Amino acid sequence: xxxxxMKTEPEAFSLDDLAAxxxxxxxxxxxxxxxxxxxxxxFGDGIFLYHSRVPVPGIVGLAEVRSSAxxxxxxxxPRSKYFDPNSRPEQPRWDLVDVGFRARFAKVISLExxxxxxxxxxxxxxxxxxxxxxxxxxxxxxxxxxEHAELV
DNA sequence: GCCAACGTTGGC
DNA sequence: GCCAACGTTGGC
Numbered sequence: 355x356x357x358x359x360m361k362t363e364p365e366a367f368s369l370d371d372l373a374a375x376x377x378x379x380x381x382x383x384x385x386x387x388x389x390x391x392x393x394x395x396x397f398g399d400g401i402f403l404y405h406s407r408v409p410v411p412g413i414v415g416l417a418e419v420r421s422s423a424x425x426x427x428x429x430x431x432p433r434s435k436y437f438d439p440n441s442r443p444e445q446p447r448w449d450l451v452d453v454g455f456r457a458r459f460a461k462v463i464s465l466e467x468x469x470x471x472x473x474x475x476x477x478x479x480x481x482x483x484x485x486x487x488x489x490x491x492x493x494x495x496x497x498x499x500x501e502h503a504e505l506v
Numbered sequence: 507g508c509c510a511a512c513g514t515t516g517g518c
Numbered sequence: 519g520c521c522a523a524c525g526t527t528g529g530c
Contacts, residue, residue, distance in 0.1 A: 361528085384526095385513075406528055465529080483511035485527045 357491035358395065359402040359413070359479060360453070369403045369415045369458060377420055377454045381428045382436045384448060388488040392449050393423045401453060402491060402499065404479075405462070412464035413499060421452035460504035473498045 360380065362368065372378055383389055401417040425446035428436035441447035469480045473495050478484045 363528085387513095409530090411529070482529085483527090485512055487527085 355399060356394070356396065357400045357402070357493065357496040358391065358419070359404055359489050359491050360417070361404045361406045361487045363407045364405045365407070368405065369417075369455075372403070372417060372453065372455045373458065375455075377452055379426075379450050380453045381426045381450045383426070383450065383487065384436065384438070385485075385487065388486060389447075389449055391488045391490060392451055395419045395423060395451050397422060400491075400496060401456075402496075410462055410464050410466075412462040412466075412468065413459065413503075414462050415458040416456040416505070417453050418456050419451050420454040423449040423451050426450040457505040460506050463499060463503060471498060 364370075367378070380392075383392060397419055399419040401419060402413045403415045403417050405411060405414050426436070426448040428434040429438040429441045429446060429448045430443060431437055432439075436448075438447060465480070468474045468477075473492070474480050477491075477495065478486055478489050
């Protein structure tokens with residue numbers, strides 16, 4: 355059992371969208387480090403859903419991993435913006451997992467707030483210039499956020 | 507919308 | 519293999 359944080363721009367896909375659909379294939383990851391994290395995910399792992407590129411970026415709710423990693427079909431679709439002409443079907447370059455909705459937070463736990471929590475002091479999340487869209491969360495960080503959050 | 511920070515690409 | 523150019527991310 356592991357924990358993760360996954361970023362999304364709510365304009366493209368929000369926590370509410372996930373809540374409405376229940377479960378969604380998390381496609382479009384095109385960064386090797388993020389992909390490697392995807393590949394180590396297991397069914398049932400916990401996820402913090404994070405909204406980026408909004409006035410108050412931060413963790414907005416909980417989700418969970420609902421599949422193991424498997425090839426992202428959009429890499430083979432020439433009409434997709436995620437098409438990767440260099441990826442070979444016999445050795446796919448990009449993977450995805452299914453993500454299921456779990457809960458919404460009554461209030462966003464903002465990045466500004468998280469920066470002040472000692473448990474996040476060493477997290478790439480609070481580092482300037484960090485661009486990782488998927489990052490691991492420690493058990494301590496998970497517990498700290500859950501203790502602070504009001505689930506809806 | 508701006509732009510710093512970063513990852514990737516490709517010429518050499 | 520270096521590194522400039524380019525594209526993208528994401529806070530502000």
